[in-house]
Amino acid sequence: xxxxxxxxxxxxxxxxxxxxxxxxxxxxxxxxxxxxxxxxxxxxxxxxxxxxxxxxxxxxxxxxxxxxxxxxxxxxxxxxxxxxxxxxxxxxxxxxxxxxxxxxxxxxxxx
Numbered sequence: 391x392x393x394x395x396x397x398x399x400x401x402x403x404x405x406x407x408x409x410x411x412x413x414x415x416x417x418x419x420x421x422x423x424x425x426x427x428x429x430x431x432x433x434x435x436x437x438x439x440x441x442x443x444x445x446x447x448x449x450x451x452x453x454x455x456x457x458x459x460x461x462x463x464x465x466x467x468x469x470x471x472x473x474x475x476x477x478x479x480x481x482x483x484x485x486x487x488x489x490x491x492x493x494x495x496x497x498x499x500x501x
Contacts, residue, residue, distance in 0.1 A: 393417070393418075396491075401488065403486055408482070409486055411431065421494070433484075434476065436477075446468055446470070453499070460495065462477075462492050464476060465477075477489045
């Protein structure tokens with residue numbers, strides 16, 4: 391299954407909407423690829439390494455701009471030369487297509 395996540399945008403999901411599970415999660419994970427992993431079926435996590443603090447900070451700010459444009463905000467941890475990003479849909483307390491759209495946009499910003 392291939393999908394063009396960059397042609398899509400995040401959309402609000404009402405509380406109680408079903409989250410992605412099982413095989414659907416694997417298809418979406420395959421679409422975003424490295425460095426993303428699914429943690430406990432609950433959230434995506436990506437780890438990014440940089441040469442120094444300023445590069446990591448610039449990337450963190452890029453993620454902030456993407457998140458604002460998509461109105462979907464990840465948890466970001468910034469340390470010297472390293473950024474960890476965790477994404478999930480808070481309204482459903484799990485994973486939705488929105489999370490993979492945001493991950494794909496973050497990946498595209500590094501190219």
